[in-house]
Amino acid sequence: MRESEIIELFLKHLKRHGELPLGDDAGALKIGDEWLVATNDMLVRKTDVPDIMTPEQVGFKAVTMNVSDVAAMGAKPIGFLFSLGIPEGLDENYLEGIARGVGEALDYYRVPVLSADTNEADDLVIDGIALGRTKRLLTRSGAKPGDLVCVTGDIGRAFAGYLVWKYNLEVPESTRKALYEKFLEPLARVREGIVLSQFANSAIDISDGLSKELHLLAKMSGVRIEISSERLPVREEVQEVAEILREKPFDIALSSGEEFELVFTVPSERVFDLDFEFTVIGRVERGFGVHMDGKPLQPYGWEHFSKSLKGPTLP
Amino acid sequence: MRESEIIELFLKHLKRHGELPLGDDAGALKIGDEWLVATNDMLVRKTDVPDIMTPEQVGFKAVTMNVSDVAAMGAKPIGFLFSLGIPEGLDENYLEGIARGVGEALDYYRVPVLSADTNEADDLVIDGIALGRTKRLLTRSGAKPGDLVCVTGDIGRAFAGYLVWKYNLEVPESTRKALYEKFLEPLARVREGIVLSQFANSAIDISDGLSKELHLLAKMSGVRIEISSERLPVREEVQEVAEILREKPFDIALSSGEEFELVFTVPSERVFDLDFEFTVIGRVERGFGVHMDGKPLQPYGWEHFSKSLKGPTLP
Numbered sequence: 270m271r272e273s274e275i276i277e278l279f280l281k282h283l284k285r286h287g288e289l290p291l292g293d294d295a296g297a298l299k300i301g302d303e304w305l306v307a308t309n310d311m312l313v314r315k316t317d318v319p320d321i322m323t324p325e326q327v328g329f330k331a332v333t334m335n336v337s338d339v340a341a342m343g344a345k346p347i348g349f350l351f352s353l354g355i356p357e358g359l360d361e362n363y364l365e366g367i368a369r370g371v372g373e374a375l376d377y378y379r380v381p382v383l384s385a386d387t388n389e390a391d392d393l394v395i396d397g398i399a400l401g402r403t404k405r406l407l408t409r410s411g412a413k414p415g416d417l418v419c420v421t422g423d424i425g426r427a428f429a430g431y432l433v434w435k436y437n438l439e440v441p442e443s444t445r446k447a448l449y450e451k452f453l454e455p456l457a458r459v460r461e462g463i464v465l466s467q468f469a470n471s472a473i474d475i476s477d478g479l480s481k482e483l484h485l486l487a488k489m490s491g492v493r494i495e496i497s498s499e500r501l502p503v504r505e506e507v508q509e510v511a512e513i514l515r516e517k518p519f520d521i522a523l524s525s526g527e528e529f530e531l532v533f534t535v536p537s538e539r540v541f542d543l544d545f546e547f548t549v550i551g552r553v554e555r556g557f558g559v560h561m562d563g564k565p566l567q568p569y570g571w572e573h574f575s576k577s578l579k580g581p582t583l584p
Numbered sequence: 585m586r587e588s589e590i591i592e593l594f595l596k597h598l599k600r601h602g603e604l605p606l607g608d609d610a611g612a613l614k615i616g617d618e619w620l621v622a623t624n625d626m627l628v629r630k631t632d633v634p635d636i637m638t639p640e641q642v643g644f645k646a647v648t649m650n651v652s653d654v655a656a657m658g659a660k661p662i663g664f665l666f667s668l669g670i671p672e673g674l675d676e677n678y679l680e681g682i683a684r685g686v687g688e689a690l691d692y693y694r695v696p697v698l699s700a701d702t703n704e705a706d707d708l709v710i711d712g713i714a715l716g717r718t719k720r721l722l723t724r725s726g727a728k729p730g731d732l733v734c735v736t737g738d739i740g741r742a743f744a745g746y747l748v749w750k751y752n753l754e755v756p757e758s759t760r761k762a763l764y765e766k767f768l769e770p771l772a773r774v775r776e777g778i779v780l781s782q783f784a785n786s787a788i789d790i791s792d793g794l795s796k797e798l799h800l801l802a803k804m805s806g807v808r809i810e811i812s813s814e815r816l817p818v819r820e821e822v823q824e825v826a827e828i829l830r831e832k833p834f835d836i837a838l839s840s841g842e843e844f845e846l847v848f849t850v851p852s853e854r855v856f857d858l859d860f861e862f863t864v865i866g867r868v869e870r871g872f873g874v875h876m877d878g879k880p881l882q883p884y885g886w887e888h889f890s891k892s893l894k895g896p897t898l899p
Contacts, residue, residue: 270676275668275702278680282687285696287663296698298663300717301616309713311667311703348602348613352626352711353590354669361585365593372597381600383611387590388626391706396667398624398713402615 292489293408294341294474295401306401308338314393319434319453324363326453327395328370329377334476335399336378337457337529341474342408343466344401346459348383349375351397354390367395378459403466407533411471412490416534418551421458424479425507425518426451428525438513440506447506455529461545465533468542472533480523482532483559484568490534494559496551496566519561524569607804608724609656609789610716621716623653629708634749634768639678641768642710643685644692649791650714651693652772652844656789657723658781659716661774663698664690666712669705682710693774718781722848726786727805731849733866736773739794740822740833741766743840753828755821762821770844776860777846783854790843797847798874799883805849809874811866811881834876839884 270278280291289297295308312318312331322330332349339346351371355364375382380399412418430452433440440448458474465472471490473482479501487494503522511518534553535543559566585593595606604612610623627633627646637645647664654661666686670679690697695714727733745767748755755763773789780787786805788797794816802809818837826833849868850858874881 270670270679272702275670275679276700278676279683279686279700282680282683283690283697283700284687285690285694287696287698291697291700296663296665298696298698298715300618300620303615305615305620305663305715307663307665307698307713307715309665309667309699309711310701311669311705311709311711313669313703313705315706316704348611348622350611350622350624350713352624354626354628354705354707354709355585355590361593364585364590365597368594368597371594372599375598375600379600381602381613382598382606383602383613383622384624385591385594385598385606386624386626386711387587388628389631390626390628390669390709391630392669394626394669394705394709394711396624396626396701396709396711398622398665400613400620400622400715 294338304403304406306342306344309398310334311396324366325370328367329374331395331397332374333457335397337474339399339401340457340459340462341472344403346380346401348400349380350384352386354388354394405466407472409473410489412492412534412553413470414555416553417537417549418534419547419549420532421461421547422530423502423504425503425522425525427528429507429510444506457529458531468539469533469535475528475530477526478524481568487559493554493556496561498562500550502548609653619718619721621654621657621659624713625649626711639681640685643682644689646710646712647689648772650712652789654714654716655772655774655777656787658777659718661695661716663715664695665699667701669703669709720781722787724788725804727807727849727868728785729868729870731868732852732864733849734862734864735847736776736862737845738817738819740818740837740840742843743836744822744825759821772844773846783857784848784850787848790845792841793839795838796883802874808869808871811876813877815865817863
């Protein structure tokens, strides 16, 4: 079964939902005049952790992926919880590395740990949970025609780093460093999310690739999104990898997951209120679907892209 | 490494805590004039699920064990989240059974689901997370000399049921039914927890056996607890199993984990405000440690008890 089929199977039997329908970055409940936001994301070593990732990076990322979902709702993270599934005989130093990474991330994001649980399991599993609060909730369904479509930071380095690792591509050390930084040590956009909660109409974090996230935004908001490939913030290190693989840089950028950048839509008159770096990549229109350079954009994620890679160019 | 060693390893690196130190049934944060309570508990099929448990029971229990921790803090459950680790090739009907069980539990406890996540994993893993809110928090550290020590429901059936299953004991069908009900379908004491938040000084739920929980209460409150073995609410089905195994019924009752009954301490003048069934089993005194019938009580849980079972009496 695919993840979407499993989710559907569960939704059939879970009739009680919070004030916000399932399907956003996080769940939300109204408490007084504020929203409590809650999200969870499980990391499984076998499928989610490349062998070059240090335990510190694993621990840090388990926090980041959850904090990012809270940030995408425009909420300030207020607490973190986690459950560990630990295989018998796991090296104690590895485990301490994870603890160190989780601790560093909590310091970085200034979030307290509220509860922890450990169990024996067949594979190393870290389930992280983040809570947040906000006066105004950002959702995936608030994009309005006329909004500008924007993205924080740059996109594509996480996937380009994955490709360098996976296919053992030869790139200059400085390129590898720039790509691995995003591939192994991505950061959540917490401050940006809090600012956006005042001004933006919608937001989503990039977990599965910009292309997929834009399709979700368009679908859940009932709008059409038009973006321009030239405007995508793609760094030259991603272009280097694209060249080696004879791919288009924006194909890598659009498929790149776990970037944890925020994609958001904002009325053009509020753009000057945003005191952080971002790039305008398009505009929200009436209609449906996502177009790039005037043509329909496929909602491919990195899974799709990996499969379609041109074999002969790989070492 | 034992669980306590793993927790210690993590605490060394996690410096940021919530308003309540780690070590209670759940974590807590003050939001306005209320407490937000959050807890998580992971269920791993290999170690936590007996083979006679139906997937519906597994799903229900994943909710119960978390809701129980919220109840022990005197909080009303307001939301549930879960992450699933799913092994390749897991039977779809089994998965749907779990979904049905989770859905039934959410209906029973009247709690909405806020967020869900699924992943591929080597073994079936369900990490449940429950949120709750309360004006007054019940902790493990509030017991006061003079308080009465009380427990909801009866104790021992969960472990007696486990023993019947594990050692294939021959008991009448009615006995097996009474024991398996508690062993396979335990319920959390939500209404009781909410009432107790008004009147009790401390509370804890029975996850690891009454004996261990009393020691935790005494230690965290800085008091001595005196209980009387005659007062323990032990049903005759537990006595039947004790007889077969040539053990004392209260040894089974004190070691019985995952009962999800609430142990609480309450000033004697508030006892008449409690509108649910419970048993007074002892009293809080100045001092430290736990005594039963005037003698020190060992903090053994069911792990210890299982190991010390007299071999020859087992079939």
